Amino acid sequence: MAGRCAALLVAVLGAGAAGLSLEPVVWHTGNRRFLAAGGYVLYPQIGDRLDLVCPGVGRGGGVYEYYKLYLVGGAQARRCQVPPAPTLLLTCDRPQRDVRFTIKFQEFSPNLWGHEFRRLHDYYIITTSDGTPEGLENRQGGACLTRAMRVTLRVGQRPGSGPAPEQEGAGPANRTSPPPDPGHGWRVAPPPHGAGPADTLS
Numbered sequence: 001m002a003g004r005c006a007a008l009l010v011a012v013l014g015a016g017a018a019g020l021s022l023e024p025v026v027w028h029t030g031n032r033r034f035l036a037a038g039g040y041v042l043y044p045q046i047g048d049r050l051d052l053v054c055p056g057v058g059r060g061g062g063v064y065e066y067y068k069l070y071l072v073g074g075a076q077a078r079r080c081q082v083p084p085a086p087t088l089l090l091t092c093d094r095p096q097r098d099v100r101f102t103i104k105f106q107e108f109s110p111n112l113w114g115h116e117f118r119r120l121h122d123y124y125i126i127t128t129s130d131g132t133p134e135g136l137e138n139r140q141g142g143a144c145l146t147r148a149m150r151v152t153l154r155v156g157q158r159p160g161s162g163p164a165p166e167q168e169g170a171g172p173a174n175r176t177s178p179p180p181d182p183g184h185g186w187r188v189a190p191p192p193h194g195a196g197p198a199d200t201l202s
Contacts, residue, residue: 018047019045019046019047019048019049019104019105020045020047020048020049021048021049021050021051022042022044022048022049022050022051024050024051024052024053024100025040025042025050025051025052025053025125025151026053026055027052027053027054027055027065027067027069027090027092027127027149028054028055028065029065029131029143029147029149034147034148034149034150035148039148039150039151039152040148040150040151040152041151041152041154042151042152042153042154043154043157043158043159044105044117044153044154044155044156045105045155045156046105046106046107046117046119046155046156047104047105047106048104048105049102049103049104049105050102050103050105050153051100051101051102051103052069052089052090052100052101052102052103052125053098053099053100054067054090054092054094054098054099054100055098056094056095056096056097056098056099057095057096064095065092065131066092066093066129066131066132066133066135066136067090067091067092067127067129067131067136067143067149068088068090068091068092068127068128068129068136068137069088069089069090069091069092069101069125069126069127070082070086070087070088070089070125070126070127070128071087071089071115071123071124071125072086072087072124072125072126073123073124074122074124076124076126077124077126077144077150077152079140080126080128080140080141080142080144080145080150081128081139081140081141082126082128082139082140087115089101089103089125091136093133093136103115105117105153105155107119117153117155118155118156119155119156119157120155120156120157121155121156122152122153122154122155123152123153123155124150124151124152124153125150125151125153126144126149126150126151127142127143127144127149127150128140128141128142128143128144128145129142129143130142130143130146131143131147
């Protein structure tokens, strides 16, 4: 009997942790959600997944936009500025195809290169690139400033709950940037020597 109860508890907890696949964030100026009143705000729960997508030429409307997407803290998001050792999520530099990166929201990551999110904390994705190949490496301003291309991730919260208190270190809390996987069409900052590939931030 005790064994059956334990198995049922594990199944229930596992189902609760499965989470949802949120609507992808299409990183292109054609995405009107960047211009929404109050900004582009999402409310992921622990266990959810979110795809960041850089559309290829055909899907994006004919003009390819070059960006690097970073996970930053609130102060950096407000200043549209990348820190000296940034957490790079995705590089949009392949016009011929869609490229994507998946974030899994979890409090404890089994992956050495994974990211851990805390409930009731806000995180931010920004780009300081300006959309051109020449401006890809910009570390300040860019489309974050001129086109409001930033996303607020209000983890474990609900619409109308009010902003989370400003927390020291409430931005990226991962151990390091995840390693690259050339087979998935995106690149991230190189890991320390000997690190293996990953295709999600989990």
